[in-house]
Amino acid sequence: MFGGGQGAVLSSCETEAGGGVVWRVFQDSVMLIAVSRGGGKEEQVRLRRLLENVWSCMVLVLGQDELVHVKNVERLKKELRSCFSLIDLLLEEKLEGILGSLTHCADSLLPPNASVLQETVDGFARAADSEFGCLIVHGRIASATEKWWRLAPQEVILLSAFVRSLSSSGSASCDYPVFLPQGSPTVAHRLLRFQLLPGADVCVLCGPTPPLHEAEAQLVGRFWSPLVETLRECLALGERCLPGSVTLRPDVLALLLINRETRRSVCCVQMFPHHHTLSKTRRWELLRSFYTFSTSRYFSQEEAACGPPEERALVGDFLQGFSHQPQQCYLVTEECKSFGLQTPQHQLFLLSPPDVPTFALRTVATQTLLLLPLMN
Amino acid sequence: MTGVPHAGSLVVSDWHRCPDSKEYFSKILHKKRRKRFGLLESPVMPPHVPVDTVHYKIFLSGKSGVGKTALAARLAGLNIPTVHHETTGIETTVVYWPVKLRESGRVLFFRLQLWDCGENALRRFDHLLPSCKDQVDAVLFLFSFTDRTSFDDLSNQITKWTESSAGCVKVVVGTKFDLFMHCDVSGREVRDFQEKWSLPVLRTGGEVTDVLGDVAPILNCLSENLWHQDCVTAGSLSRPSQPETTAL
Numbered sequence: 318m319f320g321g322g323q324g325a326v327l328s329s330c331e332t333e334a335g336g337g338v339v340w341r342v343f344q345d346s347v348m349l350i351a352v353s354r355g356g357g358k359e360e361q362v363r364l365r366r367l368l369e370n371v372w373s374c375m376v377l378v379l380g381q382d383e384l385v386h387v388k389n390v391e392r393l394k395k396e397l398r399s400c401f402s403l404i405d406l407l408l409e410e411k412l413e414g415i416l417g418s419l420t421h422c423a424d425s426l427l428p429p430n431a432s433v434l435q436e437t438v439d440g441f442a443r444a445a446d447s448e449f450g451c452l453i454v455h456g457r458i459a460s461a462t463e464k465w466w467r468l469a470p471q472e473v474i475l476l477s478a479f480v481r482s483l484s485s486s487g488s489a490s491c492d493y494p495v496f497l498p499q500g501s502p503t504v505a506h507r508l509l510r511f512q513l514l515p516g517a518d519v520c521v522l523c524g525p526t527p528p529l530h531e532a533e534a535q536l537v538g539r540f541w542s543p544l545v546e547t548l549r550e551c552l553a554l555g556e557r558c559l560p561g562s563v564t565l566r567p568d569v570l571a572l573l574l575i576n577r578e579t580r581r582s583v584c585c586v587q588m589f590p591h592h593h594t595l596s597k598t599r600r601w602e603l604l605r606s607f608y609t610f611s612t613s614r615y616f617s618q619e620e621a622a623c624g625p626p627e628e629r630a631l632v633g634d635f636l637q638g639f640s641h642q643p644q645q646c647y648l649v650t651e652e653c654k655s656f657g658l659q660t661p662q663h664q665l666f667l668l669s670p671p672d673v674p675t676f677a678l679r680t681v682a683t684q685t686l687l688l689l690p691l692m693n
Numbered sequence: 694m695t696g697v698p699h700a701g702s703l704v705v706s707d708w709h710r711c712p713d714s715k716e717y718f719s720k721i722l723h724k725k726r727r728k729r730f731g732l733l734e735s736p737v738m739p740p741h742v743p744v745d746t747v748h749y750k751i752f753l754s755g756k757s758g759v760g761k762t763a764l765a766a767r768l769a770g771l772n773i774p775t776v777h778h779e780t781t782g783i784e785t786t787v788v789y790w791p792v793k794l795r796e797s798g799r800v801l802f803f804r805l806q807l808w809d810c811g812e813n814a815l816r817r818f819d820h821l822l823p824s825c826k827d828q829v830d831a832v833l834f835l836f837s838f839t840d841r842t843s844f845d846d847l848s849n850q851i852t853k854w855t856e857s858s859a860g861c862v863k864v865v866v867g868t869k870f871d872l873f874m875h876c877d878v879s880g881r882e883v884r885d886f887q888e889k890w891s892l893p894v895l896r897t898g899g900e901v902t903d904v905l906g907d908v909a910p911i912l913n914c915l916s917e918n919l920w921h922q923d924c925v926t927a928g929s930l931s932r933p934s935q936p937e938t939t940a941l
Contacts, residue, residue: 379781396779398777398778401778483784486772487729487772487786491783493784494781507820511732512731512732513732517731525820528823529785530824530827533732533785537732538732541732548733
């Protein structure tokens, strides 16, 4: 408060024991505070993003008006419980292989039969009077209409998370009013979601029509029944997210590929061949922290540059001292070696076993980048 | 309406315990748990055992917090949410349940789609209630044994629905029956209520110990009443409307 009077903004602090506290006030109404055990620059980047995501969750479910013009705090507290399951999804981050809330790039799955799925999603959305349609398999976008990709990246990620939380409850379909945190924070749209197969959901954002019952009875079977086998093939890809035709080099333990233009990402962990002892969970952890490490120090992020001042300040001091952009970076630890690579269109982050010579990492990365379907 | 069928008069109650039901119930089970079906799936019987599937839409009505979402999850054999939070839109859950008709010995799969919507959402967004009411076949009225007001409110709710959706089946379900320490509604009051309205009143709550037995009373009662209603509508006690066969 003292600082505020002097025009200074205090936005975080660290405890002696190395813990971190970060906060932010949204719309002059709600202050969100995040506390974590780890401190440091990487952790701050993560917590800031978390706060922003949590606020957006609250807007998505309740609408901005309810949060800004609070009439009854007790009622709001009760209503906020509806967002808890979604917020838990972001907090836990245990769901392996879903990095969207960190990268703000939509977790995607590259289906073997992409064009058929694309046509069907487009046709289905059109028939439901909507331009926004999306097919989500195992929580990752397998196909979506062009307009869906034009939603704000954060909205795409939150909608995926929302569908994931609805889908995991096992319900067959739903008609939920949702507010788009950036596109439409005060006017609700309808999110219709249909569980085609357990683990595969299609959803559309639409206006007053069609009613849920009608869309389900008339459109779901018509568009999707012929694709049951295709959908099963997508489900069979599982966490690998890549078509079976892509064979990764054996010295890739895990990777994350981001398309910087479309803001989509694929990531996977390669458990075979069995020459390495790192568990799957640990590999996801390492991939996450390497991503945060590289983006907070070397690779600037498009949105961070135009984000709030405190986020801009986090773009490393290293970067500010140079007029050029680093293109590659690596990190060697006892557990593994990590390499990051960026081109104007892509960013690739990968983990290799520690016995791979450091000078070979670049070759591993460039070859892998050439191998991957580039999500154009 | 010609009243409510006597329990067990149209369908075989406790059929899930009979040996001849096994091949049917096995189609809705997977590793001793209830099987999950996407909208593109349904129980598949071998070609020499043709079974018709009849589709129904059921609305869950009741005060906020009585356990509408939990009941839907229970009836479908899904994970029952442990903490209450408001459902902020419509959520539907599909339940497949095989039923044997007493008179003809014929077996049918009932596909019950349960429509659940939070009370606050219904109040806040006008389009949700009409969508729930449209072509509804039955309403499950829920009250909680631990919440007196939810029981007192039943009469109001039933009257409202009787006015707006005349021919639909009505069944009352009391939830959280296991929490007898906090019980707010006595057995006598429930009996009186049942007599006054002549509606079936069922109870549920507690841990699920028997995957089929836990839900059989409610699902059989609901199926029987829906079937009865269809027969009344068709004007005879033979087969009512055209069967909707499994298409997928």
